[in-house]
Amino acid sequence: MSFKVKREPVRSSWYLPGILVGLGFTFKKMLQNLFNQKKMVTLNYPEEKYQYGPRFKGNHVLTVKKDGSLRCTACMLCATNCPADCIRITASEHEDPSVEKFPISYEIDILRCVFCGFCEEACPVDAIRMGPEWQTAALNGSEFTYDIRHLAYRPQLKGGVPSVLDDQERHSAGI
């Protein structure tokens, strides 16, 4: 048995009209963008930045109590739940017996993170949240490992990103 390979004949070698149509479209859009900037679909990054919705899952935030100490109890549920295995916690004994356990180090390797949000869902005390920030540029590799100083106390958190939660009212109400 033998097969015959059928080849479609090349219908046309007139490719030039196609290219011109494409170029025409590009020029049309360029002129539109130049004279009617409101309709432009792209942003002038980095001068302009897109504001995502409040539920956007961006860079992690470790929330703090009113006195500025971490809420995290170092239960390691987030690290257990993390599918990318990028959270590393070292727990220790707190001097205050009502706190008991707290993290002396908490690191997220943001380059491994897949921003799934499982960590924030696992946390029993709302200590980790995923904030609206999404720019993760850094100058060298080690800066992509976020430690407590970055996660809880970075300057960006001062304005905008809510990261202070306190349970005082809830506790006094007996919850």
Place this chain on the structure above:
Amino acid sequence: MPKCTINGKEIEVPQGTTVIEAFKMLGDDICHYCWHPGLSVAGVCRLCMVHIEGMPKLQIACNTEVRDGMVVTNQTDDVKDTVKWGLDFHLINHPLDCPICDQAGECGLQDQYMKFGKYDPEMAEPKVKKHKVVDLGPTVVLDSERCILCSRCVRFTEEVTETNELGIFNRGDRAEIGTVQGRPLDNNYSLNTVDICPVGALTSKDFRFRQRVWYLKDSESICPGCSTGCNVKVYFNEEGLWRVKPRYNAEVNGHWMCDEGRNTYKYVNAAHRLKKVKAGQSGDWSQEEVFPETMKLGEKFRAAAEKNPESIAVLVTGQYTNEEFKNFFEFVADELKVKNIFHWINNPEKFDDFDGLLLRGDKNPNTYGLKEEMKSRGGFKSLEDLQGKMSQFEWVLVLGPENQSQFPDLKEKVDLLSQAKSVIWLSACETPELDALRAPTHQIPMKTYIEKEGSFTNFKGLVQEFKRGTTVIEDALTLQEVVALLRGHELDYRNRPQPIGGTKKNHFTNVRGQL
């Protein structure tokens, strides 16, 4: 032998067996807290409820003896209901702080709730607050809120150690476990209370918050702490070893082990270990590759032995396995005809001590096996022969202890060996005491009990086998490997066990070498 029917299955049990034991023999699930096979029956948790045909009310299985013809079940609705609400009752004041509780993951409450509970709590009152983080003694921390007052720990100090440190104070929902003022829980078996506590009320200071238990793997082994040879489980992950717990063996240790034995995981961790051959002498050490260096050493060693076997001395400790000893003496005593073999005993005055429970003065797991192996070879020479005659030996080979903390005369021996011409010291750990050796020395890194397989013979001659759990130091050698290298045999380094989580090398990496 009475016969009874449990959940429709017939079983014949020895006279005096309780119903709960019959359940365990059958492998049927039964909810329980206060009953522990190694302790007396207290009957306080009321969770082991069973229905016995002919009895109007439910009975507790732990305190009911099996009678001939008994028909028992715990599958009826009223039993299930009773157990369920019994559990709710236990958890009325329980804080449920599982996230910060060290027991989470191996907690009796969590397990039993998932098996027998699964109710919505109906308690509306606020919980009674009790003491948290109570320091009970040098090893144990108590959280009274989590305690369910099963009294296992109290019975343990009463019946097993007979030290009576723990007691239950106050009444009703204010009842708490505690110690009498000025009498902390301080005995050599205190950490067993942590093991038997079904909840996270008693936690070990040594292990507290170091790891989550679900990150740990375990492996069965034999404690190398003393010649009793308690059966243990060692818990580890890729970062190292974290704790040791006892494993039931009726013939050796029952359910318990001593606190000293629980420390045997510490020296195994990489920070304490010798990683390469250390050659040199006090103050001037260099690191050499293990395989070639040991082979080079072997050539010189064999040459010296062939010239004159009397110029070689061997100092052995009972810290290696039977298989290793056999292999070693076949090489040294039979092949090289070395006669100067000395036994280094950790602590001659206290060697035959016994604390009445488990711990023995002989801090070597395999003294018995060592002596057996030497019997046919004429036994050991007396250690006194070594004093002052050190310089007549060309080579001194020391099978050093892996658990050096149990050898109080380590410094003395180092001083003695400093007079030798050259020393080969096999050691698992790197210590300043060893580094003080003033004679030309090669320290060869050895594997520890968790990294090799073999058997130990305990004080009464019971041979106990154990398997390899994990590998901490890849390049460390077993005694068999040392013997092979000293004999001049090549070792296949490709098939050696790799440390878990360490650099993963596959076959091709070894073939093409380092890129």
